[in-house]
Amino acid sequence: MVNARPRVGLFVTCLADLIRPRTAFAALTLLRRAGCEVEAPPRQTCCGQPAYNSGDRGDAAKLAQNVIKAFEAYDYVVAPSGSCMGMIKLHYPVLFADDPAWLRRAEALAAKGYELTSFLVDVLGFRPQGIALAARATYHDSCSGLRELGVQRQPRALLAEVAGLTLTPLPDGEACCGFGGTFCVKYPAISNAIVDEKAERIEATKADILLGGDLGCLMNMAGKLHRRGSRIRVFHVAEILAGMGDGPAIGEEP
């Protein structure tokens, strides 16, 4: 049972903040439409995942403490990203396993942390109203969201409400796109081989647009598709659901 007007702290994610703010604005819009009081606390920066995945536990813990402090007063923390929210929900408690005080705070935050589509569907029972976009779309399930948080059904349930949008399945959809955070710049040739195959499968769907829930993956695939000369346009699912599908796709920033 959700209280009237839950107080939500939006975890913006650094990629949304620095590269594609409209994703975060779309999240704000959706959360407000779903009846939340939502704000983005300004002291947030990064969830610490790059440090954590590089083995730098020390820095990861510092950044995690900042995030916990910035968000623990809210009823919920919501992010338009499976990988950042996976970090908060699953890995913050691991980071503080040996620190009982911080562990408690990390677990408390983890318990009220949600990826955006999962929050809208599983917690609020929200569906977008009056959104239309005549297009053929295909959807990429980002690995963290899919495997760490079980996000798969929820974006599809939300997109089903968008009038005129048809969803065509992406073959081998559960295969990683090759982004992997710092992996794509540490092992560029291997990452390229992976995303090249992914792009081929995306193009073969003949979809007009590619959607997904994580900007890292989306930028990786969009950048590859564009380099290949593909005309498919790429959006974050939040943007479509918020009615911003008529705006610039990734790589169309004015």
Add this chain to the structure above:
Amino acid sequence: MPAPTDDAIVDTFKTRASAALADANLKLAIDRTTRTARAKREAAVAAWPGFPEARDLGRRIKDHVIENLDHYLLEFERNAQSSGAIVHYAASAGEACEIVLRICREAGAKTITRSKSMLGEEIGLPHALDAAGFTRVETDLAEHIVQLSNDRPSHIIWPALHHTRENIAALFRTHHHTPQNSDDIIGMVASARRQLRPGFLGADVGISGANFLIADSGAICTVTNEGNAELTTTIPRVHIVTAGIEKLVPSLTHAFILLRLLVRSATGADITQYTTFHCGPKRAGDRDGPEAFHIVLVDNGRTRMLTEGLGEMLRCLRCGACMNHCVVYNEIGGHAYGGVYPGPMGAVLTPVLDGLEKSRELPHACTLNGRCQEVCPVAIPLPAMLRGWRDKSWAQGLEPRTQRGMMGLWAFAAAHPSLYRLGTRLAIRAIRLLAKGGWIDKLPLAEGWTRHRDFPKPAAQSFFEQYQATRRKQD
């Protein structure tokens, strides 16, 4: 300890990976094998509604054994000895080879047949046998091919997947007594059958691995599809088993439970054509069987894994599902990993076997997507273990200096929000200058990205610039 430069270690793995990426034939071979394996596994799992439950049970059985490893080791030893087996212990790969060589010498062996054993590869047994002057006959078809071509296995279930039919045909024409006429695969298999039969019949010693060590009977289990394990281990007067101590299971029933998971995960079949339990040497009245039966129990880092947070890796059934589903393995193949074991399980094990310094690339060359853990029949938390290696690598200062520097900078900035906002605002302005239209095709400092794909031009103002401006307007 000073961090090694970027070039020293990186090139070895990266050079191998690059070579693999450039090899179109290898890619065809990898895809052919792993696509079939994935599809067959999926079908087998779909046909068995109880699979998730059985998988959980398998994990708990393995954990139970690992938690009581010494108990089961001693029980196995007792029962194996009662059955007439001679049990040996080897702490290291070298020790294991020495024991095997000694047994072979004492048996006056000249010809030695081997059935497929990844543990044998792990301890370097093929090379040790060759160096000691024995005639080594590999009887598993893929290992036979690998022996003829003098290279190494590239997958733990299909070691010769990297060979095309054409080059196998050429190998057989060169090395077989009565080779096939054409590149027809049926003909080639028949040629191998003819070629290896005398080897089987004339062997003095047969060496196998073991998929399971049955504690309550002292029996060992081999699983194959060719029948070569039985010919290898029945005909010679001595049978030597080399097995890692993690292969222990309490009883036959437990072996069956794990077998169901193993075979479906490896090939999608419900059981291998030949599942054989070997218990002791030839008995009075037996018509065939070896006179002497030796079991070499190998540690080679396994007990260390217990203390270093890698105990769950001892659950591994050596099914190969992880590598079949790994997007990295599927691009670079097995040889690029540079060790005995490739793919995700190889990335966890190789630092144990070869040391982290030499193999630190492997745990890093991974997107941490988690598919491996998902398909692992005993739910090994592979990504967590790879992260564990990354932690150790960082703590030991093995990361290239530039990487540590960049990470430190990012972390420092991110820990100071005002500095972060200022720094990122400037960075965005700078990056935007590089854009042509909506895209950037060359990003200094992230050249790895733009070498292969375009980078989207960032928005003119960051989220927080816009958000805070809006909030200030409201106040």
Add this chain to the structure above:
Amino acid sequence: MNARADMLAAIRRALPGERNPRTIGAAAEALARESIESRPQIPGADLTEAFAARLVSDRVVGASIDRVNRLEDAPGAVRRYCRIHSLDPVLALQPDPELQRLDWGAFEIRPPTGGDETLAVARARWAIAETGTLVFHSGPESPTLLSFLTLHHVCIIESSRILAHLEDYADAEKGAPVPRNVNLITGASGTADIEGALVRGAHGPAFVHAIIVGALGQTP
């Protein structure tokens, strides 16, 4: 010696605590029993039908079946098999007294492990319906190599000895002395090592033929 002591010491250091054999045994047994819930189901109640169906399904490579009423009819079934495969009536016969006393007059019988025969005929000890498996124990009346050297392997199995699941074999043999070799044979030998193409008869037999004795058209 040292390696053994070192290994045990290392294990105990890593996993300190008492090992109570009774508790450990009970835990292991409890785990084993759990498989009953989740293991694959046998379609239908008739184990003979299930085994027969399984053997000729695409889950088992290179196997065929025949059915006879009595063991005495087995040689006739083997003659049928030879005709189908155009085999000379020459076979290596398992030294099982039950088999040896049958009427093999139409055949030339060779010793069990000469190594050159095309056809071996043997009686399996058990069969398992779940997987389509035939079980052989090594012994004075059953050389291991008989199952592996010939191109064709004919296995006679009484329908009363067809078990449901793999675990049932373990249960059926509980307490009995363990033979040197237990062979669980499921279909013909095969390999997919060359370009993934499945080929039969890699080293072991290319053909497995099960002659099921009894329970023709009846439920056991």
